[in-house]
Amino acid sequence: MRFVPKFTLLYLTWLLLLAAALYSAVTGQYEVTFTAAWTLALTLVPFALPNLIGVRLPDGFIVAIALFLLGTIFLGEMADFYERFWWWDMMLHGGSAIGLGLAGVILMLILLKGNRMTAAPLIVSIFAFSFAVATGVLWEIYEFAMDQLFGMNMQKSGLVDTMWDLIIDCVGAAAGAGAGYVYLTRADARGLVTLIRDFVGKNRHLVQGGPPDPAGDRSAPPASLRDQDSGTEAPSRPASPGRPRVRHRE
Known part of the structure; x- marks a missing residue:
């Protein structure tokens, strides 16, 4: 995947989750490892949507979804942010x-x-x-x-x-x-x-x-x-070229 400046926050989210998963695995905190890995996997789902259901999410949607998952699943539950910050x-x-x-x-x-x-x-x-x-x-x-x-x-x-x-x-x-x-x-x-x-x-x-x-x-x-919305009609398609109509005299 090439570097996209708009995805800077997304890259930082991935880096944080990956670091947390590796550190917790080394220290034996396997619940944190599972949560970080699961959150990381969920942030990748939007990239699979075009092939799965034909929906292409804008960059802003993808970044917002990743930050929301980070804030709820990992920071909110594992880091106890719900209790630390009202x-x-x-x-x-x-x-x-x-x-x-x-x-x-x-x-x-x-x-x-x-x-x-x-x-x-x-x-x-x-x-x-x-x-x-x-x-x-x-x-x-x-x-x-x-x-x-x-x-x-x-x-x-x-x-x-x-x-x-x-x-x-x-x-x-x-x-x-x-x-x-x-x-x-x-x-x-x-x-x-x-x-x-x-x-x-x-x-x-x-x-x-x-x-x-x-x-x-x-x-x-x-x-x-x-x-x-403006009350005007969309422009009609130009008539396709063809044989001119012949008007028959009565």
Whole structure:
């Protein structure tokens, strides 16, 4: 794999996990070894997605996934960051909610196949927000079930922890869904919108149909989306050359 400057944080994550796995193996801390190796393996999954399911993730998505896995599985659990830093869990909840909000926007674009005749940008954003919050609720149910069935302490302070998690989930989901609204209404927007634009550019075969685009164009939203949003029709295809029509006299 060639060096990519955008992947600097990803390379540092791999280096940290590899060093932790080797050091813990030498010192006999095999639980740490397994966790570090498992986390490292998960960070490689996005690179296999193009061959497995035909999805090409943008660089920003890949780096964010790796950092999230590092923060939750390795630093959060093994390094006990959840207990050391009171804001660690809140930060990860907010980050995951933003990611799920963006995922909801992308899912809606894929379902619509680039056709906004049936859904306005506001509807797409509402769906993305609901998708992210619903996923957060399911996670809280999972934590509650683990605590009740196996005596774990995933909810920490119980109801207070759950409510704060859900509030942060709503804020993060609103940010991700808002980025989707901006993407569909302003082609030149930056920030989180860039992640959606990059995904669409790399996966036009999913958003618009047709074969994959190896070049991964990262331009503005597809013309069909922009034209439908502005109320204008997409330019029609020029008529193919052929024999001229002959008008018969009556």
